[in-house]
Amino acid sequence: MVNKKKGTLFGKLVKRVEKDTEFLADLFRNREDRFKEEYKDYVKRKKVERRVSEKHKVKHYPTVGEIKKRPKPVEKIGGKEEKPVEAWLKTGVPGFDDLLEKGIPKGSAILVAGGAGSGKTIFCLQTLNYATRNGEKCLYISFEESERNLKRHMQDFSWNPDSLDKRGLLKIIRADAFNLARSIEALLAKAKGELEIELNEVLGFIPKNFKPDRIVLDSLSALAAAFTKGEETYRIYIEQLFRYFEKIGVTSFLISETEQLPTRFSETGVEEFLADGVIVLYNIRRGHIRENAIEILKLRGAKHQKRIVAMQITDKGIVVYPEQEIFGELEEK
Numbered sequence: 001m002v003n004k005k006k007g008t009l010f011g012k013l014v015k016r017v018e019k020d021t022e023f024l025a026d027l028f029r030n031r032e033d034r035f036k037e038e039y040k041d042y043v044k045r046k047k048v049e050r051r052v053s054e055k056h057k058v059k060h061y062p063t064v065g066e067i068k069k070r071p072k073p074v075e076k077i078g079g080k081e082e083k084p085v086e087a088w089l090k091t092g093v094p095g096f097d098d099l100l101e102k103g104i105p106k107g108s109a110i111l112v113a114g115g116a117g118s119g120k121t122i123f124c125l126q127t128l129n130y131a132t133r134n135g136e137k138c139l140y141i142s143f144e145e146s147e148r149n150l151k152r153h154m155q156d157f158s159w160n161p162d163s164l165d166k167r168g169l170l171k172i173i174r175a176d177a178f179n180l181a182r183s184i185e186a187l188l189a190k191a192k193g194e195l196e197i198e199l200n201e202v203l204g205f206i207p208k209n210f211k212p213d214r215i216v217l218d219s220l221s222a223l224a225a226a227f228t229k230g231e232e233t234y235r236i237y238i239e240q241l242f243r244y245f246e247k248i249g250v251t252s253f254l255i256s257e258t259e260q261l262p263t264r265f266s267e268t269g270v271e272e273f274l275a276d277g278v279i280v281l282y283n284i285r286r287g288h289i290r291e292n293a294i295e296i297l298k299l300r301g302a303k304h305q306k307r308i309v310a311m312q313i314t315d316k317g318i319v320v321y322p323e324q325e326i327f328g329e330l331e332e333k
């Protein structure tokens with residue numbers, strides 16, 4: 001039994017602990033809903049992360065030397081005709097657009113690949129935020145973070161998601177990758193995997209009366225992890241998705257979580273063939289410090305610089321330093 005006798009030092013301490021415990025209990029009760037939602041997010045995220053890291057086995061930050069040795073993606077895929085470029089788009093990420101001669105061809109499908117925490121989500125939110133300034137309609141589909149979290153990230157960078165939402169320029173939608181995968185698997189099983197999937201049925205997460213100019217899908221990796229009946233079903237779906245984006249002429253940014261030193265840039269490898277462009281974000285280890293870097297690995301139909309350059313995540317978002325070549329600078333030392 002605890003001695004709570006009034007006046008003793010120990011009694012006072014116990015009283016204090018009881019008070020503090022009560023205070024904490026109150027605090028938790030008041031914030032229960034928020035904690036619950038964030039905890040649910042966390043558990044789901046960990047599940048996806050586990051599946052991704054199991055696939056990649058080695059999880060470590062690459063050294064510059066390792067990056068130099070990693071393979072390049074295949075540039076071309078057969079069968080996709082080159083269309084004349086209708087317009088050139090800017091990402092609005094300071095410094096990044098300087099890596100491009102004219103911009104990104106409108107209607108391209110861009111894979112945004114990189115390791116955990118390399119800035120993929122911020123890069124995509126930033127380019128949508130920029131596009132809305134020119135009146136473009138933007139859609140962010142998240143299989144990972146909640147709408148609330150994503151809006152909070154935007155507010156951290158002084159962007160105003162609520163006003164963009166009200167003006168009909170930005171929609172952030174949280175979709176359930178597991179439900180989506182289940183319904184696609186069911187459809188394909190019914191069709192014995194031979195028929196083309198009815199796009200309307202599997203793209204239920206795209207709002208009916210919203211015709212976006214730019215779409216972000218965060219992430220293909222979370223979606224792939226939700227498929228349980230093998231890679232083939234996911235691959236069929238992905239092909240349909242790319243075809244659909246091409247048909248509606250939307251410019252898409254498809255996030256792909258890779259190991260820190262990617263040997264491939266997507267879950268199955270098929271995504272990087274289907275994509276018109278691949279942007280890679282890095283967390284590079286230099287001694288005991290990690291530095292961010294970015295690279296345009298490929299971009300069909302567009303001239304661009306082929307260098308890995310320094311990047312920083314600041315309070316205003318991502319800033320790219322196109323003149324600060326990571327390798328060049330190191331080699332000089």
Ligand SMILES: Nc1ncnc2c1ncn2[C@@H]1O[C@H](COP(=O)(O)OP(=O)(O)OP(=O)(O)O)[C@@H](O)[C@H]1O
Nearest residue numbers: 115116117118119120121122123156257313314315
């Ligand atoms: N306001 C800020 N200022 C500076 N750095 C920030 C700020 N906000 C976030 N960061 C950095 O950005 C990183 C996360 O970026 P982001 O969420 O875009 O990464 P990600 O590649 O999408 O990660 P994940 O694979 O976990 O989804 C954080 O780890 C942090 O280092």
Ligand SMILES: [Mg+2]
Nearest residue numbers: 120121122218
């Ligand atoms: Mg992210």
